[in-house]
Amino acid sequence: MSDQLDAIADVIRVATGLRLEQSRHHALRAALARAWPGLPHAEILRRALDPATGPGTVATLINEVTIKETSFLRDRRQLTSIDWHDLHARAREAGSGVVRVWSVACATGEEPYSLALLACEAFASSTPPVRILGTDVSSAALEFATAGRYRDRAAQSVEEPLRSRYLERIGDELVVVPGLRALVQLAPHNLVADTYPPPGEAPFQLILCRNVLIYFDSETCARVVAGLERALAPGGRLVLGAADALCVLDRAVGELHRRPPKAKLSAPPAERRPRPARAAVLESRPASRAEEDLMNPEVHYQHGLAELESGDAAAAVSSLRRVLYLDPGFELAAFALGRAHEKAGELDAARRRYEQALRMLGVRPAPGERLAGPIDAATVIDACEARLLAIQGGLR
Numbered sequence: 001m002s003d004q005l006d007a008i009a010d011v012i013r014v015a016t017g018l019r020l021e022q023s024r025h026h027a028l029r030a031a032l033a034r035a036w037p038g039l040p041h042a043e044i045l046r047r048a049l050d051p052a053t054g055p056g057t058v059a060t061l062i063n064e065v066t067i068k069e070t071s072f073l074r075d076r077r078q079l080t081s082i083d084w085h086d087l088h089a090r091a092r093e094a095g096s097g098v099v100r101v102w103s104v105a106c107a108t109g110e111e112p113y114s115l116a117l118l119a120c121e122a123f124a125s126s127t128p129p130v131r132i133l134g135t136d137v138s139s140a141a142l143e144f145a146t147a148g149r150y151r152d153r154a155a156q157s158v159e160e161p162l163r164s165r166y167l168e169r170i171g172d173e174l175v176v177v178p179g180l181r182a183l184v185q186l187a188p189h190n191l192v193a194d195t196y197p198p199p200g201e202a203p204f205q206l207i208l209c210r211n212v213l214i215y216f217d218s219e220t221c222a223r224v225v226a227g228l229e230r231a232l233a234p235g236g237r238l239v240l241g242a243a244d245a246l247c248v249l250d251r252a253v254g255e256l257h258r259r260p261p262k263a264k265l266s267a268p269p270a271e272r273r274p275r276p277a278r279a280a281v282l283e284s285r286p287a288s289r290a291e292e293d294l295m296n297p298e299v300h301y302q303h304g305l306a307e308l309e310s311g312d313a314a315a316a317v318s319s320l321r322r323v324l325y326l327d328p329g330f331e332l333a334a335f336a337l338g339r340a341h342e343k344a345g346e347l348d349a350a351r352r353r354y355e356q357a358l359r360m361l362g363v364r365p366a367p368g369e370r371l372a373g374p375i376d377a378a379t380v381i382d383a384c385e386a387r388l389l390a391i392q393g394g395l396r
Contacts, residue, residue: 004041005029011048012065015058016137017192017220019390020065031064063140070110072117072150073157075210078239079114084122087205088129090235099130100202102231104209106134109145109186110154111208113176116183117158117166126179135189135198142186148176192220196227203233210241213248214386218342221248246335246383297327304336313344331360335380338387347391354384 005028009020020028036044047057073079087099099119103112112134119130136142155167155174167174189198191212197203207228213221225248228238240248304319320337323330338353361377 004045007045008032008041008048008061011045011058012061015193016062016190017216017224018065019215019217028065031061035060035064059139063138070107070211071153071157072110072114072155074110074114075241076157078210078241079118082115082118082206082237082239084119084128084130087237088123090233091129091205093235094233097129099206100204100233101130101132102197102201102204102207103132103134104189104207104228105191105212106136106145106186107138107141108150108154109134109141109148109176109184110150111210112145112184112186113148113166113180115208116180117162119183120166120180121162128183130183132184133198133201133204134184134186136186137188137190139188142188145186148181149173150175191224191227197231201231203231203236205233205236206239207232207236208239210239210244213240213244214383215390217390242379243383243386246339246380295326297323297330297333300326301330301333301336304333304340308336308340308343311343313340316340317344317346329360331357331377331380334360335384338384342387342391350391351388354388358384 002025005025009025009028013019032039032041032044044057047053048061050057084099088097091097091099101112101115103115106112112132115132116130119128119132120126122128123130134142134145136145149170150167150173152172152174155163158167163174166177166180168177169175187198209224209228213224216224225238232238300319300323304316304323307313307316307319317337317340320333320340323333324337327333334353334357338350338357341347341350341353358381361381
């Protein structure tokens with residue numbers, strides 16, 4: 001039974017890049033029972049591998065197991081940081097008067113409609129110069145998004161008067177108004193099998209890919225992010241979820257932030273600057289300052305991130321180990337060290353570091369408890385758990 005579930009999970013991984021390890025087999029069993037009540041797993045696997053029945057069976061599998069839970073204005077702080085007027089200026093410089101936006105893995109459509117709402121507000125117009133493409137691998141999710149009909153729970157973060165302006169009450173549902181729908185186009189796209197940008201699409205000024213990469217292994221993450229970068233117009237912006245950004249730390253994607261002097265305090269996003277090599281940093285300072293740096297965990301943390309970003313996993317391991325020697329409670333350093341070990345192929349060591357970071361964070365904290373910049377404790381917990389799932393298969 002477990003072997004059959006492993007094989008079905010592998011079919012899903014090959015088709016979508018999503019990893020369903022044994023710890024998530026209960027969810028896979030439930031999905032199979034919903035789609036084919038009473039049908040033996042061996043028969044489902046046979047249908048999935050049969051050239052005649054495979055495409056339809058795999059499509060049904062994808063519809064049942066892909067993550068669909070989302071809501072309007074989810075992670076609002078990140079969405080409201082989008083500078084629509086700057087994007088419009090960049091679009092005009094490129095010879096277009098329209099801001100092109102891609103909402104990747106948009107599930108049931110709340111994200112692209114939220115972006116359309118925010119664009120309308122930013123331009124104070126019901127017809128802003130914005131075109132939004134929402135894509136997903138699940139045909140069922142796209143069908144739901146096309147209908148544009150939601151329960152109150154999905155819009156609980158949309159306050160008045162925005163709710164009445166953009167969502168029409170019809171019975172017990174909230175329906176996206178026609179003007180908002182007109183800004184959004186929905187289409188299928190598979191992140192591991194399709195081209196970047198999607199066929200027939202020009203590069204985008206803004207791409208959002210949130211809460212997706214944490215379910216991929218490192219190699220798939222790297223390929224997906226590289227594809228998204230290719231789909232950006234010059235000067236375009238790629239927005240990842242905070243946990244996604246942590247999971248692709250070694251590619252320098254997303255904004256990394258210095259930990260505040262006191263952990264758990266909020267800090268504004270820091271501007272990314274090129275980091276000089278360690279020797280250059282220490283040699284350019286007086287001896288006393290260099291000695292201080294040698295005992296400063298923050299300096300070694302930044303070196304470790306730079307080394308990880310440059311692809312020197314071994315050097316990153318050395319720097320980040322020193323961080324934890326100097327400051328055994330530095331949660332982000334423990335997570336980054338796990339990423340360095342994982343990049344070096346040292347999966348058992350990576351697992352131990354992710355587990356160490358989880359122990360440092362203890363029980364799941366209250367929402368919004370911050371570690372650094374936009375990264376909160378719950379985000380690091382999610383990222384650790386996602387990486388543990390991603391490497392579990394390699395340890396069996």
